[in-house]
Each structure stands twice: as C-alpha cells, then as structure tokens.
Amino acid sequence: GKGAAFVRTKMRNVVTGGVTETSFNPTAKFEQAFVERKEAEYSYQDGDLYYFMDPETYDTVPLNRDVLGDGFRFVKENTVCKLLSYKGSVFSVEVPNFMDLVVTETEPGLKGDTATNVTKPATVETGAEIKVPLFISTGDKINIDTRTGEYLSRSKD
Structure with missing residues (x-):
C-alpha cells in the first residue's frame, strides 16, 4: 500500500477501565508500566x-x-x-479463585426428583446467591469458583 506501515491496537486503561483504539508507528517506544x-x-x-x-x-x-x-x-x-x-x-x-462457604439458606430438595443437572437457589454466608444441586441443604459447606460464581463441590471438612 501507499504510505508508511502502522500498528492499530486496542488498549485498556487499567485504572479507569476505558478502552481506546489507537494507531502507532511501528518504531514508537513506550515506557513500561509496573x-x-x-x-x-x-x-x-x-x-x-x-x-x-x-x-x-x-x-x-x-x-x-x-x-x-x-x-x-x-x-x-x-x-x-x-x-x-x-x-x-x-x-x-x-480474590482467591476458590472459596469454601457455608450455605445459610436454601429450600429442601424434593425426594424423588432425580433429573440430572437440576439446581435450586441457595444463599451462602457472605450473602451471595448461587445455584446448587438439589442434595445441598442448609448448613452444608460448599466450594465455589469465584470467577464464574458456580458451585463446584461439597467441602471435605
């Protein structure tokens, strides 16, 4: 093409969260952010x-x-x-990727309801609400993935 080469890139400001699209000369130098x-x-x-x-x-x-x-x-x-x-x-x-939390409130699971992947809402000790399997009851300690907010397993202790 005609003219000098350029590099087009999207940058995110880590402090404000804003995203901008900018073009640079390929020989441009930048100071490293720590x-x-x-x-x-x-x-x-x-x-x-x-x-x-x-x-x-x-x-x-x-x-x-x-x-x-x-x-x-x-x-x-x-x-x-x-x-x-x-x-x-x-x-x-x-935050840590996985947290062990106690279920403070959930409905009891219906006996005989054994369809796969059926979930119910539950509130954990921090006040957050997540979906858990039917066999989880109030007072159970569960492991949660904090990145997705999903139930992983019962805690062993």
Whole structure:
C-alpha cells in the first residue's frame, strides 16, 4: 500500500477501565508500566468502604465498592486477597479463585426428583446467591469458583 506501515491496537486503561483504539508507528517506544501486586487481608466493611490490612505493616487500606469486582461477593472477612496498584493507586482486587462457604439458606430438595443437572437457589454466608444441586441443604459447606460464581463441590471438612 501507499504510505508508511502502522500498528492499530486496542488498549485498556487499567485504572479507569476505558478502552481506546489507537494507531502507532511501528518504531514508537513506550515506557513500561509496573503494576504492583501486594497481599492484603480483607478486614471489614463500613458502608461503601471495604478495609484491607497489610500483613507486614498492619496499615489499613480503604477501598470503594467499584474497585472490588464481581468475585468479591464470595469473600468473607479475614480472607487474603491481592491488591493491584499502579503508582500507589489501587485499581483492582484479585480474590482467591476458590472459596469454601457455608450455605445459610436454601429450600429442601424434593425426594424423588432425580433429573440430572437440576439446581435450586441457595444463599451462602457472605450473602451471595448461587445455584446448587438439589442434595445441598442448609448448613452444608460448599466450594465455589469465584470467577464464574458456580458451585463446584461439597467441602471435605
């Protein structure tokens, strides 16, 4: 074609979440962005603020609800998460991929209803609602995938 070559790319701003499509000269140079991942323990919630404690310095970091993401609904107090920050500003929270939670409320399964893959709604100890198999009852401890919000199995302990 006519003219110089160019590279067209989509970029996501990790702090704001905005996506832009930009064209670059293939010889362009960019400074490398350093994203810091630091472990912190979720302590408590106060209104829209969620407080995390640094296990090394015991400093608390307050974060708004919009920073937490969808998987945070399965996190209970004293759970270790990873805080992702850029230039000292926390922009995201990585929660553990799997959580063991107790079912606090669910309907009893109907005896004789043995169709495959039949589920019912259940509320876990964090207040989140998920779909579980019919044999799960109130008080059972279950394993949940926090990325998809799906029931995986009963917990062994």
